[in-house]
Amino acid sequence: MDNVTEDMRSKPPIPAQVIPFSFPSFEHFHLASGLEVYLASIDRGPLVSLHLACPAGAWHDSPKVAGRATLAAELLDEGTYDLTAMEIAARIDSLGGFLSSQADWNASWLSISLLSKHLEPGLDLLAQIVTGAAFPDAEVARLRQQRLANLQRRAAQPSSLAADALAGALYPGTAYGQPAMGTRDAVKALGRSELVDFYRQQFTPRGSVLILAGDLDLTAANRAIERGLGGWSGGQPLAAGSIQSRAQEETRVIIVDRPEAAQTALRIGHASIPRTHPEYVPLQVLNSLLGGKFTSRINLSLREELGITYGASSSFSPRLGPGPFQVAADVETDGVGIGTREIIRQLHRLQDESVDEVELQDTKTYLLGVFPYSLQRIDGLASRLADLGIASLPDDYFDQQLxxxxxxxxxxxxxLAKQHLHPTRLAVVAVGPADKLQPQLEGFGRISIVPPSEVLQAGLGPD
Amino acid sequence: MTAVTSARFPIERHTLDNGLRVVLQPDSSLPLVAVNLWYHVGSKNEVPGRTGLAHLFEHMLFQGSQYVGKNDHFRLVQQVGGVANGSTWFDRTNYYETLPAHCLSLGLWLESDRMGFFLPALDAEKLENQREVVMNERRQGVDNQPYGQAFERLNETLFPSGHPYRWPVIGYMDDIAAADLEDVEVFFRTFYTPDNAVLTLAGHFDPDQALKLVESYFGSIPRGGARPEVVASLPDEPLGQVVTLDDDVQLPRVYTAFRLPSFGEPEWYSADLLSAALSGGKTSPLYSQLVYERQIAQDVNAFVLPTELVSSFVVVTTGRPDTELAEVEEVVRDAIATVATGDLGRGDLDRARNKLITSYSDQLQALDDRADLLSMFTSYFDEPQRLESEIDRYLDKTPEDLATVARNRLTPDKAVSIRVVPR
Structure with a gap:
């Protein structure tokens, strides 16, 4: 082909023929014990990724035991009845693999990634850990101390302070009202027996999901699962307690005072829907257009027009309970008033005006187009399958939702905007110098100013 | 052209008449194509007083070119279901799009428009806006972050005045504020030329057709002139310095660094393996001693930077609230001394090597990561086939190789440490 002509140069090229795509095939079944299994054989190199999700998320923790799920999950691989913490670590290290053990809001996760030739010893180790975790006293004490130090570290982290203040404002007195990592008082009081009870109750095949993805021989995988986890049994796990957000009639402003801060962490949000809500995916489309991609309304406005931030985004959370909708931006302190006004204006605008056809079409093709992008890596595929298992969604869910x-x-x-956005009943959280922030935030709602040490209590005051 | 037959990834390498190097890595497992463009210019090509210019320039390259309006780069990519971004580093700047495969020509059109026709669209208003954005990026990532300035202090201590790795990639605030249109223009003319770039495509395409498309979009862009040599003199001076930084942090942390030979040298790979052996996995000497046994650290991480002029070996350890950092430093010193005497176990070495092999396979999965590696191996070494052979450089290393690095490079008189302590 010759060099492009001026005419070709001056306009974006016409795309070629679309190459069809469908979600990779996978197997999905239950073992007699109730354990749900997803297997996906997919060629991304000589690797497999194993994930076991148990119904032991931080949303199972009442405020009194905040941090229990995340601490229990971290302790899983710190000793079984047969292996010490270092012996477990030595096993995974000798396989050249990576093991992680942690909890998020929805579940506890035991994950291993390693070369596919080591699938069987990898799965055996995973099974040994989840069925035989021993919570040795010394490891409980060590990780508790480590956790307390990490909680202390959060006190100097603007994004953590902002997240905690927003959580405290939206969900006081419930599991979502404190960090998943827990609070100082709750973690100090967590004893081995509480962790062990939680483990016995929640780490059971019923309600758990096992995902294997990557370079898999399905027959060998089935055999390894049967050998490692076929004998795993247990009762019915407890459901998480109900999570109610605070009833709120008007917008409230919480300033977390950091007098020397070089910038302000701004978070604006309200409680919203759970992952299982039928409109979760349509709301992702709304969110993408509003603040979910670089070319979203909020990012273009705050970054490319106002120049007050490196980036602004919005999100609905994929929690099993009614998690938050929030807009997040780290903003230069002098721009917080303008930024807040603009964010709230954009929420109203979605309710007041119909979106432009082209803007909506662009947003839809964006979401449809990037879907395969999320499946480049076996962990990406595994997390899609985990999403199905944890939220009990049907096997054809992704095709359906696309x-x-x-x-x-x-x-x-x-x-959707009228139903699910609440621009007059927001929590506005700003972490930065209060003397500069307060004058800018007058008029949005009642202002409370708290020191960093009291972020979680900020939500407890009267309306 | 050279075609390299390899076990897993077919690779073609071409050079256009204007010097643009083109690497093609066809892979039809997903209907996607990664377009990845490396310019061999980074913060090391800046001069004191204009630090941060390479990175600010990267932002400007997303502000439109002759036929691409402001914000249109992202708009055009996202509206077809693609993702795009760029990043700046000491030695290079990269720009990339991952697109649905049928939109390959869009990526080539966008990249060629800004390589060939950027200056007509440059104006003061865009520069002003992006200066503000970058200053906020610096506040977010450096000035308003606990430990945010530690790396700057570390490089200011490790490298002498005037050395191009002494200043941070994002630049100092005053310098970001000072950059003007002429700086941007000169930077573009000097460094953003096809003979200073590598274009990699990885994904679902026909290599012959793709090469024709690349030629048609990029072939007419003229090659550049001479580029100024980077001056980087590094006297072999004794270091052994400790700097203390009071910061708004809750936990003390220490950063210790040593100079190393450049990325690509045999010793660099010994050092990289050594860093993995020291801190990778819970059974590693540093983790097991600091975090598990003595319980004086929250976390510890040793790593080696892949930089061109000179590299560095860095150990970062976060203490417990009451930890004396000197005690941490002593454990690190002893662990390195153990390696230096040849006492690192075979087991530690094998563990580190096996983990590197798994991590590297992991990194090769995604088209965009693979394309970036191909651009890197071609920019630095002119050897895209290193994509698969790079891992071999670790395979024959012995405990004695690691001991040699530890003895020659990682002794206390060659260390600099930044202790960050709560105010």
Whole structure:
């Protein structure tokens, strides 16, 4: 081909023929014990990724035991009845593998990634850990101290302070009202027996999901699962307690005072829907257009027009309970008033005006187009399958929802905005110098100013 | 052209008449294509007083070019379902898009428009806006972050005045504020030329057709002139310095660094393996002693930077609230001394090597990561086939190789440490 002509140079090229894509095939079944299994054989090199998710998320922790799930999960691989912490570590290290053990809001996760030739010893180790965790006293004490130091570290971290203040404001007195890592008082009081009870109750095959993805021989995988986890048994795990957000009639402002801060961490949000809500995916389309991609309204406005931030984004959370909707930006302190006004204006605008057809179409093609991008790595595929298992979604969910995305109309977006955005009942959290922030935030709602040490209590005051 | 037949990844390498090097790595496992462009310019090509210019320039390259309006780069990529970004480092700046495969030509059109026709769209208003954005990026990543300035102090201590690794990639605030249109223009003319770039495509395409497309979009862009040599004199001076930094942090942390030979040298790989042996995994000497046994650290991480002029070996340890950092430093010193005497166990070496092999396989999974590695191996070594052979450089290392690095490079008189302590 010759060099492009001036005419070709001056306009974006016409795309070639679309190459069809469908979600990779996978097997999905239950063992007699109740354990749910997803297997996906996919060629991304000589690797496998193993994940076991148990119904032991931080949303199971009442405020009194905040931090229990995350601490229990971290302790899983710190000793079984047969192996010490260092023996477990030596096993995974000798396989050249990586083991992690941690909890998020929804579940506890035991994950191993390693070369596929080591699948069987990897799965055996995972099984040994989840069925035989011993919570040795010395390891409990060590990790508790480590956790307390990490909680202390958060007190100097603007993003942690902002997250905690928002959580405290939206969900006082519930599991979502404190950090998943817990609070100082709760963690100090957590004893071995509470952790062991939680482990016995929640780390059971019923309600757990096992995902194997990568370079898999399905027969060998099934055999390894049967050998390692076939004998795992247990009762019915407890459901998480109910999570109610604070009833709020108007917008409230919480300033976390950091007099010397070089910038302000701004978070604006309200409680919203759980992952299992039927409109979760349509709301992802709304969110993408509002603040979920670089070319979203909020990012273009705050970054490219106002120049007051490196980036601004919004999100609905994938929690099993009614998690937060929030807008987040680290903003130059002098721009916080303007930024807050603009964010709230954008929320109203979605309710008041129908979105432009082209803008919506661009957003839909963006989400449809980047979907395969998330499957480049076996861990990406595994996390999609985990999403199905944890939220009990059907096997054809992704194909189904991609069709829902394609069919969304501007009227539907406006309806969703009216129903699910609450621009007059927000929590506005600003972590920065109060003397500069207070004058800018007058007029948005009642202002409370708290020191960093009291972020969690900020939500407890009267409306 | 040279075609390299390899076990897993077919690779083609071409050079256009204007000097642009083109690497093609076809892979049809997903309907995607990664477009990855490396310019061999980074913060090391700046001069004192204009630090941060390479990074600010990267931002400007997303502000449009002759036929691409402001914000249109991201808009055009995202509206077809693609992702795009760029990043700046000491030695290079990269720009990349991962697109649905049928939109390959869009990526080439966007990249060629800004390589060939950037200056007509440059104006003061865009520069002003991006200066503000970058200053906020610096506040977010450095000035408003606990430990945010530690790395700056570390390099200011490790490298002498005037050395190009002495200043931070993002630049100092005053310098970011001072950059003007002429700086941006000169930077573009000097460094953003096809003969200073590598273009890699990885994904679902036909290599012959792709090469024709690349030629048609990039072939007419003229090659550049001479580029100024980077001056980097590094006297072999004794270091052994400790600097204390009071910061708004809750836990003390110490950064210890040593100079190393450049990325690509045999010794660099020994050092990289050594860093993995010291701190990778819970059974490693540093983790097991600091975090597990003595319980004086929250975390510890040793790593080696892949930099061109000279590299560095860094150990970062976060203490417990009441930890004396001197005690941490002593454990690190002793662990390195043990390696230096040849007493690192075979087991530690094998563990580190096995983990590196797994990590490297992991890194090769995604098209965009693979394309970036191909651009890197071609920019630095002119050897894209290192994509698969790079891991071999670790395979024949012995405890004695690691001991040699530890003895020659990692002794206390060659260390600099930054202790960050709570105010």
């Amino acid at each position: 069709a829902v995305v394609r069919s969304l109309r501007p009227e539907a977006i406006q309806m």
